[in-house]
Every structure is written in C-alpha cells, then in structure tokens.
Amino acid sequence: MTRAWPATLAHGDVGLRPLRHLDARRWRDVRQRNIEWLKPWEATLPPEALDEGTVMTSFGMMVRRLRSEAREGRTLPWVLTYRGELIGQVTVGGMTGGSLRSGYIGYWIDREHAGRGIMPTAVAMALDHCLNAVRLHRIEINIRPENAASLRVVEKLGLRLEGERMSFLHIDGEWRDHLTFVVLSGDFPGGVLAHLEASRGAPRTDSAAGEQ
Numbered sequence: 161m162t163r164a165w166p167a168t169l170a171h172g173d174v175g176l177r178p179l180r181h182l183d184a185r186r187w188r189d190v191r192q193r194n195i196e197w198l199k200p201w202e203a204t205l206p207p208e209a210l211d212e213g214t215v216m217t218s219f220g221m222m223v224r225r226l227r228s229e230a231r232e233g234r235t236l237p238w239v240l241t242y243r244g245e246l247i248g249q250v251t252v253g254g255m256t257g258g259s260l261r262s263g264y265i266g267y268w269i270d271r272e273h274a275g276r277g278i279m280p281t282a283v284a285m286a287l288d289h290c291l292n293a294v295r296l297h298r299i300e301i302n303i304r305p306e307n308a309a310s311l312r313v314v315e316k317l318g319l320r321l322e323g324e325r326m327s328f329l330h331i332d333g334e335w336r337d338h339l340t341f342v343v344l345s346g347d348f349p350g351g352v353l354a355h356l357e358a359s360r361g362a363p364r365t366d367s368a369a370g371e372q
C-alpha cells in the first residue's frame with residue numbers, strides 16, 4: 161500500500177487532518193451535543209461481537225486503535241475542521257492492497273454545521289487523496305436508505321449506485337440494509353473535488369444518485 165499518511169488536506173475553510181489525542185476535549189463536547197443527531201446512523205456492536213474486545217469505550221481507545229490501523233496502512237482517520245475547528249470526522253477504513261485495492265468511507269458532522277455543503281467537499285478531498293496519493297482502485301460509501309442527508313452527499317458527488325446490501329451493517333442496535341455507492345479509479349479524470357465544484361455552478365437536474 162502506498163504510504164500517504166499522515167495527510168492534511170484543505171479547500172477553502174474546510175479541512176481534513178489526522179485525529180490526535182489532543183482532540184479529546186473538543187471531540188467529547190461535539191459528540192455530547194450530537195448524541196440524538198448521530199444515533200440513527202452510528203455503528204453498534206452485535207451481541208456476538210461483544211467479546212472481541214473491539215468496543216471503543218473511550219476517546220483514547222478510539223484514537224489508539226485508529227492510529228495503530230493508520231500505521232498499518234488500513235485506515236485514514238481524519239477529523240473534519242471548519243476554519244480550523246473540529247466539527248466532525250471522515251474515516252477511510254478497510255483499506256486493502258493486492259488485487260483488490262479497496263476501502264470505504266464513513267463520516268459525520270456537527271449538526272450546527274450541517275446543510276452548508278461542508279461534507280461533500282470533505283469527502284471529495286478524501287476520495288481524491290485515496291485515488292491519487294494512496295492509489296486505491298475502489299472506494300465505497302454505504303448508506304441506509306432512510307438517510308436522506310447522506311444520500312444527498314453521494315448524489316452531489318456523482319457517485320455510482322452499485323446496489324443494495326441486505327442486513328449489511330449493525331447500526332443503532334440492529335442489522336440494517338444499506339445502499340452501496342462506489343467510485344472507481346478513472347471515474348473522475350479531473351478529480352472528484354473539481355467535479356463537485358463544477359456541478360455547484362450548474363443548475364440542479366434532480367436526477368437520481370448514481371445516474372451519471
């Protein structure tokens with residue numbers, strides 16, 4: 161796997177930088193204020209996984225685990241910043257090399273900053289980094305069909321709808337169906353962020369996500 165970490169990315173006021181232990185106080189504050197906002201979309205552990213020792217009961221444990229995975233080239237754990245302040249997370253996980261060269265992206269933003277197009281910008285930067293610097297071949301984003309806001313993010317980015325996965329992830333206490341959106345190397349010759357910026361200047365077509 162190409163070493164492309166630690167990486168700090170920015171576009172205007174929106175930034176991505178590596179998660180660090182010093183983020184503890186701000187991270188806890190933002191998460192505390194957003195418990196209800198995030199709950200329907202948060203990954204949870206099914207009962208059969210509770211003895212695996214993977215429960216991240218504290219911020220410190222989460223940072224240690226994500227940084228360890230980052231050193232192994234399996235994860236890119238970013239915090240999302242707006243004008244330098246932590247307002248969310250963007251995490252590339254499940255990175256594999258070899259004949260697959262694949263990964264997935266997860267994200268959340270502080271509700272106070274939602275609705276300003278910040279996450280599409282951040283995910284576009286993360287995708288460009290994964291495709292160009294890490295040279296992944298395929299990155300997927302898995303979204304519950306009920307998550308209209310997240311579906312808008314991938315629609316704005318122009319990602320392809322690949323299909324539906326039944327009972328795919330344990331979210332908010334249950335196994336949940338997901339829609340899988342994917343970007344492949346070569347899908348955006350000029351880059352995902354450039355595509356997003358160009359589409360922001362264009363009138364909305366109301367076409368369904370994935371219909372490129």
Ligand SMILES: CC(C)(COP(=O)(O)OP(=O)(O)OC[C@H]1O[C@@H](n2cnc3c(N)ncnc32)[C@H](O)[C@@H]1OP(=O)(O)O)[C@@H](O)C(=O)NCCC(=O)NCCS
Nearest residue numbers: 201267268269274275276277278279280302303309310312
């Ligand atoms: C999904 C999410 C990351 C989108 O981030 P964002 O920066 O708000 O993205 P956008 O600004 O492009 O807004 C996307 C859509 O959210 C909806 N939205 C806008 N403001 C909102 C608000 N204050 N509250 C709720 N939804 C809002 C709108 O439908 C918007 O689409 P539009 O721009 O066509 O109106 C954010 O809603 C979030 O963190 N949700 C909770 C966690 C989550 O769902 N993570 C993803 C799991 S797959």
